[in-house]
Amino acid sequence: MKIIGVTQARIGSSRLPRKVLLTINDKTLLEYHLERAMQSKLVNKWIVATTDEPESDLICEIANKLQISSFKGSLNDVLDRFYQSVKNENPDYVVRVTSDCPLLDATLVDEVIQFCIDNRLDYYSNVFQEVYPDGLDVEVFSFKALEEAWNKATNTVDREHVTPYIRRNSEVIIPKSNIDKKYSELRITVDEISDFEVIQHLIQQLGANQPWKIYADYLLQNKEIQNINHSILRNEGYMKSKFNEIELRNITNFKASDEYRSKIHDLIPGGAHTYSKGDDQFPILSPAAIVRGKGAYVWDVDDNQYLDCSMGLTSVSLGHAYEPVLKAVREELENGVNFQRPAALEKEMAETFLALVPGHDMIKFSKNGSIVTTAAVKLARAKTGRKLVAFPGDHPFYSYDDWFIGSTPCNKGIPEEISNLSVTFKGCDLESLRALFLKYPDQIACVITEPEKNSCGNGCSCALNVGDFLKQAIELCHENGALFIADEMVSGFKTEFPGTITKYGIQPDMATWGKGIANGFSFCALTGTKEVMELGGINREGEEKVFLISTTHGGETHGLAAAIATIKEYKEKNVIAHNHHIGKKLIELCQQLVNENNLAEYINVIPSEWMPVFVFKDQSKVACQGYRTLFLQEMIKRGVLFQGVFVPCFSHTEDDVYYFAKAFSESLQVYKNALEDGYSNYLVGSPAKAVFRKIL
Numbered sequence: 001m002k003i004i005g006v007t008q009a010r011i012g013s014s015r016l017p018r019k020v021l022l023t024i025n026d027k028t029l030l031e032y033h034l035e036r037a038m039q040s041k042l043v044n045k046w047i048v049a050t051t052d053e054p055e056s057d058l059i060c061e062i063a064n065k066l067q068i069s070s071f072k073g074s075l076n077d078v079l080d081r082f083y084q085s086v087k088n089e090n091p092d093y094v095v096r097v098t099s100d101c102p103l104l105d106a107t108l109v110d111e112v113i114q115f116c117i118d119n120r121l122d123y124y125s126n127v128f129q130e131v132y133p134d135g136l137d138v139e140v141f142s143f144k145a146l147e148e149a150w151n152k153a154t155n156t157v158d159r160e161h162v163t164p165y166i167r168r169n170s171e172v173i174i175p176k177s178n179i180d181k182k183y184s185e186l187r188i189t190v191d192e193i194s195d196f197e198v199i200q201h202l203i204q205q206l207g208a209n210q211p212w213k214i215y216a217d218y219l220l221q222n223k224e225i226q227n228i229n230h231s232i233l234r235n236e237g238y239m240k241s242k243f244n245e246i247e248l249r250n251i252t253n254f255k256a257s258d259e260y261r262s263k264i265h266d267l268i269p270g271g272a273h274t275y276s277k278g279d280d281q282f283p284i285l286s287p288a289a290i291v292r293g294k295g296a297y298v299w300d301v302d303d304n305q306y307l308d309c310s311m312g313l314t315s316v317s318l319g320h321a322y323e324p325v326l327k328a329v330r331e332e333l334e335n336g337v338n339f340q341r342p343a344a345l346e347k348e349m350a351e352t353f354l355a356l357v358p359g360h361d362m363i364k365f366s367k368n369g370s371i372v373t374t375a376a377v378k379l380a381r382a383k384t385g386r387k388l389v390a391f392p393g394d395h396p397f398y399s400y401d402d403w404f405i406g407s408t409p410c411n412k413g414i415p416e417e418i419s420n421l422s423v424t425f426k427g428c429d430l431e432s433l434r435a436l437f438l439k440y441p442d443q444i445a446c447v448i449t450e451p452e453k454n455s456c457g458n459g460c461s462c463a464l465n466v467g468d469f470l471k472q473a474i475e476l477c478h479e480n481g482a483l484f485i486a487d488e489m490v491s492g493f494k495t496e497f498p499g500t501i502t503k504y505g506i507q508p509d510m511a512t513w514g515k516g517i518a519n520g521f522s523f524c525a526l527t528g529t530k531e532v533m534e535l536g537g538i539n540r541e542g543e544e545k546v547f548l549i550s551t552t553h554g555g556e557t558h559g560l561a562a563a564i565a566t567i568k569e570y571k572e573k574n575v576i577a578h579n580h581h582i583g584k585k586l587i588e589l590c591q592q593l594v595n596e597n598n599l600a601e602y603i604n605v606i607p608s609e610w611m612p613v614f615v616f617k618d619q620s621k622v623a624c625q626g627y628r629t630l631f632l633q634e635m636i637k638r639g640v641l642f643q644g645v646f647v648p649c650f651s652h653t654e655d656d657v658y659y660f661a662k663a664f665s666e667s668l669q670v671y672k673n674a675l676e677d678g679y680s681n682y683l684v685g686s687p688a689k690a691v692f693r694k695i696l
Contacts, residue, residue, distance in 0.1 A: 003113060004091040005043040006082060007033065008162075009099035011055045012075075015192050020099045021058060022190075024200050029190060030062050032102040032208055038066070039106035042113045043095055049085040051075045082162045083150040086143070093117065094146055096139040096162055100190045102199055105212040109138050115175065116140040123163070123170035128577070130584055131179040133216050135189030141166050157245045161238060168653070174577035183216045187229045194229040201225055231595065239589060242658040248666065249305065249639030256301040257288035264288070275691045276313060283633035284685030287641065293320030295651035298641060306641035307656055307663075311649050314611070317493050317516035317579075318569055319651025325519045328565035329558045337556045349560040352567055353517075353525060356498040359507040362533035364526045365554040369489045369514040370399040372526040373448065375536070375549045376510045377403055379528070380446030380483040382535050382546045388444045390436055390482075393424030395450060396692070398487060409694040428456065428469055430476065437480045446509075447477050448485040451500035454608040467504035474508060483509040483532065489524075490515060493566075494610045494647075497576045521562035522553075569650070579648035582657060583609035586646055589661040590614075597668045602627075602675060612646045619675055625687040626679040627671065633683060634667035 009020050009030055020030040037046055048063040048070040050056045060070040073081030086094055095113060097104055108126065116124035122145040126138050145166045149158070153165040190196050202215050202225075219226040261279055264271045272278050279288070287300030296319055298308045308320070318325060332345070350363050366372050377389050389403055398404040405411060406419030423440060426432035427449065437444060456466050464472065470486075477484040486508040488499040493516035496503035501511055510528035517523050526549070527533075534540065536548030569575060590612075591605045604615040616631050618624035628644055635642035640663045674682045 001093070001117065002089070002091045003043050003093045003095060004086050004089045005037060005040065005046045005095040005097065005109070006049050006086055007037060007046065007097045007099050008049050008078070008082070009059050010051045010075075011053050011059065012051070013100075013191075016190065016196070018055075019190050019196070022196055024203050027208075028062060029102040029196075029199070030059065030099050031066070032203070033097075033099050033104055034063065034066050034068060036102075036104050036106055036208075037097060037109070038068075040095075040109045040113075041106075042110045044091075045069070045089065047071060047085050047089075048099070049073060049081055051081065077159045079150055079153060079159050079162050079165075083146055086146070091143050093140055094143055096141070097137070101135045101137065101188070102190065103135060103188050103202065103208075103212065103215055104138075105136055108132070108136055108212060112138040113140050119173055121171065121173060123166050124173065125163075125167075128172065128174045128581060129177045129179070130184050130581060131177050131181050133183050133186035133188050133212070133219075135187060136212055139163055141170070145170060155245060157241050160241050168655075172578070174574045174581070182220065183213075185230070186216055186219050186226065187232060188212070188215055188219075192229065192232060195232065198225060198229050239592075239658065239661070242655075243662045243665070246659055246662045248659070248663055251304045251306075251637055251639055252285075253302050253304065254285060254287070257286070260288040260301055274313065278691075280689045281643065281691065282688060283629050283636065283683065285633050286636050295319045295321070296649060296653070296656050304639070306636070306639055307659055309640060309642045309646045309660070311647040312520045313515065314490055314494070314647045315515040316520040316647075317649055318519045318566060318575065319649050320520070322519055322569075322651065324569055325521070325562050325565045328561040329521070332557045332561035335557060337558050338553065343555055343557045343560070345557050345560045345564075346555045349564060352564055353498075353513075354527065356502070356567070357511065357527050358502065359529065360511065360527040361530035362528060364533070364536065364549050365560075366524045366526070366549055366551050367522045367553050367556075367559070369512065369524050370401055371549060371551060371554075372512045372514070372524050373399045373485075373487060373489070374401045374403065375526050376448065376485045376512055376528070377446060378548065379510065379532055379535055379546065380485065383483060383532055384445045384481060386443055386445035386482070387421050388423050388440055389421060390423050390425060390433070390444050390447045392427030392449050394427045395453075398448060408692045410692050427453070428464070428466075430464060430469060430472055433473060433476060437476065437482075442481065444480065444482045446483040446485055447473065448487055449473075450491060451486045451488060451504075451506075451508075452491045452495050454606050454611050454613045456608075466500065467506070470501070470504055470506045470508075474506060485509065486511040488513050491610075492516060493570065494576075494579070497570050517566060518559055518562040519566045521559050522556075523559040523563045573650070575650045578650055579652075580609040582648040582652045582654070583612055583646065585654060586648075586657045586660060587612050589657065590664050593661065593665050593668060597672060599668060599672065603668075603671070610648070614644045614646075616644070616671075618679075624679075625689070626683060627674065629687040630674055630679045630683040631667055631671060632688070634670050635663055638663035638666060640664075 011018055013019050021028050046068050048068055050059045050072055052072045053075055056072060063070040071085035073084050112126050123141040126132055149165040158165045190199055270278050289301050290298045291301055292299050296308055298306050354363055391398060402414045402418045403422050406414040407422045411419055423436060425436045451470055452466050474484045486501050488511050492499035492513045509532050512526055514524035535546045587605055587607045594600055594603050601621050602617045606613040615623055616628040618627055632642055640660055670682055
């Protein structure tokens with residue numbers, strides 16, 4: 001096995017010219033980098049690939065001094081330069097590192113090489129794990145993949161960089177990592193003078209031969225040093241080159257949408273079957289209805305194409321019309337979808353799903369989330385003999401049934417006696433929950449709550465972290481004779497696989513599951529312990545029956561097939577890691593753009609990698625529907641169907657993220673003008689309205 005390592009080095013740099021020639025203790029950064037790289041045990045030979053710019057001889061001289069080969073090539077066609085530097089070596093694999101990483105870790109280089117070889121991959125990078133500081137990036141790929149890229153890549157950005165084409169056309173495996181993600185926020189690379197100051201400090205304080213974790217831990221323990229370069233965006237140059245390549249759509253035709261809108265409200269109350277899909281949730285200049293979707297994209301009735309951000313209100317976790325799921329559904333449709341007795345597939349689905357949820361013994365299927373949350377509440381009341389249901393008052397939605405809607409401003413049609421059976425506490429606040437039990441002793445049947453929200457751990461005021469809150473909340477419920485229900489309708493198949501309760505190793509009495517389980521097909525589930533769930537069964541002769549869920553369509557075979565196929569994809573392809581990578585990349589790009597435009601006080605990017613949320617504020621720095629709707633309008637105009645949230649799915653690519661970011665960047669310019677002149681001068685029509693409001 002022949003492995004050649006190539007490090008890219010050049011004199012020119014827009015942000016810090018001649019950076020690789022900067023010296024610390026009379027030694028250049030390039031020398032530090034090469035000396036550390038040569039400690040690799042798996043790389044057979046290192047090559048320095050530089051440009052044909054003036055003064056690049058200085059780089060070749062440093063390489064020669066260390067007995068390392070060098071190659072000069074094209075300044076702008078970096079892919080060609082890289083390929084030409086290594087083609088005569090006839091390697092099996094090529095390692096790519098960059099010389100602006102003077103504290104490159106050779107042990108880490110070898111780990112990445114070994115993983116790539118062991119898994120017979122054409123491409124692998126430790127960047128996928130998103131746990132290492134910037135400055136430790138290592139890419140390993142087969143020479144065959146490099147040669148294919150060199151032959152076929154035509155886009156400017158694919159020639160200006162070595163691996164974008166290879167990444168797009170290679171299978172990606174993202175291994176689990178036990179390294180704390182806090183390290184990923186650090187920078188031990190050199191792009192700007194502040195980066196150099198950090199490297200200089202590290203070498204002078206710790207020496208030049210430490211493992212990467214020694215340097216990283218030092219930065220974490222010395223915040224004043226970490227903060228010197230903390231605000232710099234990772235791979236900023238690549239973002240700018242991507243922006244230059246991207247041509248945004250310009251959507252102005254909504255003729256068919258306007259015709260649809262003019263008729264639909266006379267046919268369907270609300271114009272849609274989910275209020276959050278209604279016309280009052282979008283700007284006037286937006287699609288009224290979607291005709292089709294494929295992957296991460298949808299097309300409206302005017303045939304306008306959009307990058308989809310909400311993905312079926314978070315229910316599409318793999319992508320629209322995702323072929324492996326469609327294949328399973330097509331095959332099952334041939335067998336029929338509904339029968340007089342249970343479908344045989346129900347047993348397989350039950351076993352498959354319960355295997356994902358430790359501690360839960362039984363499962364009940366349904367077609368929507370409201371059915372299973374209401375069923376869980378019913379079981380809790382049956383088990384405890386109590387009436388009251390507790391849930392966070394700051395949660396947007398649990399069910400369309402009376403026990404929840406009666407507590408919202410939209411409570412018309414619900415008797416006050418029913419509304420009074422629901423009590424609320426402050427989400428994630430253990431003392432607020434404790435106070436509720438003291439106020440209603442021996443009356444609360446259950447607590448139902450989302451186990452994790454976008455804001456958890458992202459600037460929220462929770463006194464406890466998610467795991468500790470959940471464990472203590474469950475203990476508090478049981479001490480007071482109540483059951484605990486984890487509503488994984490949104491967090492399931494997003495925060496972790498299958499959800500937050502397994503992420504933190506907790507065991508609620510019941511859990512509800514829905515959006516994401518079947519990649520948009522209608523399938524939801526209630527799981528729980530046998531002690532609770534068997535109350536809804538028929539085997540306990542002589543006991544009073546609990547009429548739990550009885551839904552003709554709950555076991556439709558095509559929905560079950562979709563769920564089984566979705567679970568299979570999650571197991572085999574590490575969907576969670578991909579989706580979190582997409583979410584994190586989007587957060588990084590958008591936060592940098594907000595900062596560059598001095599809008600951090602007016603636009604908040606909540607850094608939840610499983611579902612980033614954006615908050616838009618007015619001149620007084622207060623969240624404002626007018627400014628939010630204006631931003632939606634501007635993103636939609638540029639071909640991004642956006643409602644202030646981004647739901648990563650397996651079909652989203654980094655190219656999609658850069659498209660979103662460029663549309664975001666241009667929309668920021670309109671937003672800045674609106675802060676000066678008022679949003680009404682830029683927004684067509686009225687602002688979107690809250691779903692839960694008393695008056696239409």
